[in-house]
Amino acid sequence: MSPRPVTVGAVDGNQPGTYTGADMARYVPEPDKRPGRTAFQRDRARVLHSAALRRLAGKTQVVDPGTGGAAGTDTSPRTRLTHSLECAQVGRELGAALGCDPDLVETACLAHDLGHPPFGHNGEMVLDEFATDCGGFEGNAQSLRLLTRIEPKRFTRVTEPATGETALVSVGLNLTRAALDAATKYPWPRGAHPTDPGSRKFGVYADDLPVFRWLREGAPQGRTCFEAQVMDWADDVAYSVHDVEDGLQAGHIDPRALRAGPDRDEVFACAQGRYVPPDTPSEELAEALDRLLAQPWWPHRHDDSALGQARLKDAASQLIGRFCLAAESATRERYGAARLTRYGAELVVPRAQRMECAVLKAVADRYVMQRAAQARRRAEQRVVISELAEALLGSAPHGLDPMFRAMFEGASDDAGRRRAVIDQIASLTDEAATRRARTLP
Known part of the structure; x- marks a missing residue:
């Protein structure tokens, strides 16, 4: 059950320049608890304080943490978190130099890798195979899903037209339209790449299309902001x-x-x-x-x-x-x-x-x-994700965290239940995925 978009009647925050009220609208309107901040400053703060951003500290960038340098010293290589922070610094300054709101660009940079699963692109490939029957897996589409659904910050009450039943539904961090759009590298669903329909890159899953259509209102089709x-x-x-x-x-x-x-x-x-x-x-x-x-x-x-x-x-x-x-x-x-x-x-x-x-x-x-050692390690990582996915699906809702258990139990079909398992795995750090795989029966 997805929340319906709501039109914002007033701009929240005092934003200079060429950003409009529509740019600063939120999917679900909410008052500003501390006047004086801009809408995009609030967005940046929400991503910075998110659990999803913190988890990136446990996801490898390229060189495994603890890998020594030429003299055997610990050189503390990048993780997904430090990469995201450095990307944010680069993007903030470049964006500001060109006239963008710096908080808006920094928010997008901080958020761009939130959806990456354990083991990065290696885990992404395994989850994409596992998700064949429910629309595939893509880290950028997962980032949008996390920002608008999974990361708990704001909820709204939704009525199901067919039954009249109401329920509280998460709208994630409830970022502004401009922030969600700025974090979207591939503004199209699977198979709808504007020039290459066979591309594996896409930015939204089918069941997240309502919020995607909302954030893309007025945007040229297939074009990134x-x-x-x-x-x-x-x-x-x-x-x-x-x-x-x-x-x-x-x-x-x-x-x-x-x-x-x-x-x-x-x-x-x-x-x-x-x-x-x-x-x-x-x-x-x-x-x-x-x-x-x-x-x-x-x-x-x-x-x-x-x-x-x-x-x-x-x-x-x-x-x-x-x-x-x-x-x-x-x-x-x-x-x-x-x-x-x-x-x-x-x-x-x-x-x-x-x-x-x-x-x-x-x-x-x-x-x-x-490197040969990396090839062996990637093969081991693929086994970890594959076995974990099959085991969690077979035993679900047992083994799922409370949030994902509720998503599994509330799903209306097998595709939705499989997606809940995928959401659970994508949320794990490298170590958490490895640790859970070790406990499999």
Whole structure:
């Protein structure tokens, strides 16, 4: 049972600039307990204080927590939480420079990975197979479901037209329309990609369409808002730069191997298969890598000394600045000095910087994710999620947390019950999923 959208009669908060009352509307209207805050400041606070954000501390980004550096020291690699915080910092500053509300962009960046299941994309693939009969699984669609349904903050009473029965239904964090839209990378349901119907990327499940239609009112079909584009680029920048940084600190990446030889070809082949169109010339990727290698701050070697760590940190800062300034300059060149928000502009990222970013992703992929030890670990993780999913479904509602047990028992069909099990698993940290799998009969 989903709540029906309610029209907001008044704007909550004093928002300057080009954001309208419709942008700041909430699915269920509510008074502001502390006047003086903007609607988007409230949104940011709700995501920051959410349990879902805290759980990201227990979800691996690329390098496993505790992995030592070259000298065996603990380098504290990124988790999904620290990645989200860094993405938020990058997105907030870039968005503000282009005229977006900084709290709005930061909210979207903090929220963009909330729906990722245990073990990241590896767990995502297993859950997608398990969810074949109920609409599939996608981390971005799960993020929207979490923001609008699962994370308990606001409830509303809904009457079922067929029976006249009423019930309290969660509307999640009840964020503003603009915040939900800004957090939506793929504004379409499964199979409705505007140019590639076979794409596995989508942003909403079928039973979450009511709130999706509400948040997309007035939006051009299939188009992401400007704030979502800023969030998406900030995400690319943060994880491409920091995944390489973590790989270097952990000793998995030898920067000398990028200068010449077969390793470079493997990096380019990886980029062509995953991060750029397959027909992208290897020569263009080589030029992108060589531009980075030619920079005076590029870390041609790394050690775990204080000076070595400082050099690496400076290189990361230089890369982030390079990518963000390129996007800011190119966008300003097209649109001038106007304040850019919602559907008034498109973020312009020069192709050269997109290629450089893609090469960095491929470097981390080739040297960190494709390690033999990681391949074995991913296989073990897939078994954990697969066995856990089958066991929980077979024993449900036993074994489900109270929230998900209620969702399971309240579901009207097998698809809804399976979705409740998926919601339970997606909410777990890596360790919690592993621990539960160990207790399976």
